[in-house]
Amino acid sequence: xxxxxxxxxxxxxxxxxxxxxxxxxxxxxxxxxxxxxxxxxxxxxxxxxxxxxxxxxxxxxxxxxxxxxxxxxxxxxxxxxxxxxxxxxxxxxxxxxxxxxxxxxxxxxxxxxxxxxxxxxxxxxxxxxxxxxxxxxxxxxxxxxxxxxxxxxxxxxxx
Amino acid sequence: xxxxxxxxxxxxxxxxxxxxxxxxxxxxxxxxxxxxxxxxxxxxxxxxxxxxxxxxxxxxxxxxxxxxxxxxxxxxxxxxxxxxxxxxxxxxxxxxxxxxxxxxxxxxxxxxxxxxxxxxxxxxxxxxxxxxxxxxxxxxxxxxxxxxxxxxxxxxxxxxxxxxxxxxxxxxxxxxxxxxx
Amino acid sequence: xxxxxxxxxxxxxxxxxxxxxxxxxxxxxxxxxxxxxxxxxxxxxxxxxxxxxxxxxxxxxxxxxxxxxxxxxxxxxxxxxxxxxxxxxxxxxxxxxxxxxxxxxxxxxxxxxxxxxxxxxxxxxxxxxxxxxxxxxxx
Numbered sequence: 001x002x003x004x005x006x007x008x009x010x011x012x013x014x015x016x017x018x019x020x021x022x023x024x025x026x027x028x029x030x031x032x033x034x035x036x037x038x039x040x041x042x043x044x045x046x047x048x049x050x051x052x053x054x055x056x057x058x059x060x061x062x063x064x065x066x067x068x069x070x071x072x073x074x075x076x077x078x079x080x081x082x083x084x085x086x087x088x089x090x091x092x093x094x095x096x097x098x099x100x101x102x103x104x105x106x107x108x109x110x111x112x113x114x115x116x117x118x119x120x121x122x123x124x125x126x127x128x129x130x131x132x133x134x135x136x137x138x139x140x141x142x143x144x145x146x147x148x149x150x151x152x153x154x155x156x157x158x159x
Numbered sequence: 160x161x162x163x164x165x166x167x168x169x170x171x172x173x174x175x176x177x178x179x180x181x182x183x184x185x186x187x188x189x190x191x192x193x194x195x196x197x198x199x200x201x202x203x204x205x206x207x208x209x210x211x212x213x214x215x216x217x218x219x220x221x222x223x224x225x226x227x228x229x230x231x232x233x234x235x236x237x238x239x240x241x242x243x244x245x246x247x248x249x250x251x252x253x254x255x256x257x258x259x260x261x262x263x264x265x266x267x268x269x270x271x272x273x274x275x276x277x278x279x280x281x282x283x284x285x286x287x288x289x290x291x292x293x294x295x296x297x298x299x300x301x302x303x304x305x306x307x308x309x310x311x312x313x314x315x316x317x318x319x320x321x322x323x324x325x326x327x328x329x330x331x332x333x334x335x336x337x338x339x340x
Numbered sequence: 341x342x343x344x345x346x347x348x349x350x351x352x353x354x355x356x357x358x359x360x361x362x363x364x365x366x367x368x369x370x371x372x373x374x375x376x377x378x379x380x381x382x383x384x385x386x387x388x389x390x391x392x393x394x395x396x397x398x399x400x401x402x403x404x405x406x407x408x409x410x411x412x413x414x415x416x417x418x419x420x421x422x423x424x425x426x427x428x429x430x431x432x433x434x435x436x437x438x439x440x441x442x443x444x445x446x447x448x449x450x451x452x453x454x455x456x457x458x459x460x461x462x463x464x465x466x467x468x469x470x471x472x473x474x475x476x477x478x479x
Contacts, residue, residue: 043189056415
């Protein structure tokens with residue numbers, strides 16, 4: 001495929017499908033349920049990482065895995081790297097993308113902040129799914145304060 | 160802050176892109192199968208989704224290829240063939256023209272959307288790549304062509320090729336507003 | 341040719357098992373299961389020794405009078421085991437390694453099927469055929 005227009009359009013259709021489906025199921029409109037969008041991302045990430053890590057040497061540790069997500073993995077999917085990775089070295093990682101692909105198309109006005117979660121959910125799922133298959137179980141949430149910048153918070157669950 | 164050293168991706172971007180679409184689409188279809196009781200409803204939903212994508216894809220296609228008006232249906236078929244190459248990375252053959260010249264088929268030897276898919280027995284009636292039919296219908300509607308499109312042969316069902324049929328219905332007079340059905 | 345290929349999941353339970361001679365299946369299952377300890381050992385030793393064991397191919401796990409057992413662990417902690425007859429002199433390290441790569445590739449394809457739930461038994465017939473072809477060296 002020559003470019004990522006197809007992926008972009010497919011992604012918006014996933015968002016539309018899940019929202020319409022919620023509406024037809026009479027789910028409470030105030031608290032949007034994006035879990036199915038996240039799950040589609042999870043499943044995609046889980047399977048994707050199996051393919052991408054086929055030719056790669058074994059990851060040394062958790063930090064090396066996170067760096068891989070920020071660099072090679074992110075560029076493979078979003079054509080750019082994560083701009084900033086922070087960690088407290090205790091299982092919390094914050095990945096900041098200053099121009100997150102699925103937000104760059106929305107206008108940066110305040111009124112769009114409200115719908116921003118719809119466009120980051122799939123990616124939260126992609127991250128969670130990829131890491132889950134790499135045996136790092138975590139919670140992934142996204143924080144959008146200034147469009148189109150987005151911070152993905154990864155909290156590793158140690159049990 | 161953690162320093163990240165690599166500057167370029169080590170992966171073949173084209174391949175990854177294609178796999179990403181394939182896997183994302185697969186995850187969506189699996190979700191729909193979970194959501195909807197009836198397999199026919201899933202097929203319909205996929206067609207509708209493809210329609211929505213088609214009306215956006217054609218804008219993208221026209222902008223990128225600088226394509227003008229189609230002379231006739233043969234010309235249209237050729238341009239869709241180019242679009243297949245652009246978006247799915249495969250070039251189908253255009254064949255099986257009807258005597259009246261108002262119907263033809265795209266024959267695909269391989270289909271990135273379905274190459275890694277195995278339909279479970281209870282989903283044998285699922286039209287997995289109905290998305291493509293919908294996309295053709297949606298895209299052509301934007302250039303004032305009302306068509307029907309359906310799957311004739313399907314590699315997922317054990318056929319040698321995947322054959323997608325397109326039938327010209329009529330020319331639409333007024334530009335339709337972009338939107339859902 | 342390889343006489344047995346096994347795929348072991350993250351939870352150390354077998355997800356797939358193929359052997360050329362069905363009579364030997366039980367004894368091979370036993371060999372595969374006992375080889376998992378060696379795999380764990382190698383992986384944990386790898387942690388201490390740093391980058392020694394970063395290759396997915398682990399080499400020969402152990403050898404018996406009759407058979408040699410080789411291992412490979414993906415980044416996603418899926419284990420592949422290959423058993424070869426000890427009398428087989430054709431299959432050297434490189435051939436085994438490339439066999440594992442092919443199995444890995446097949447496995448990644450199976451995981452990409454949206455109707456396969458990772459962690460389940462792999463029952464796909466085309467997959468079984470492909471693995472058999474890899475075992476007998478027809479691909």
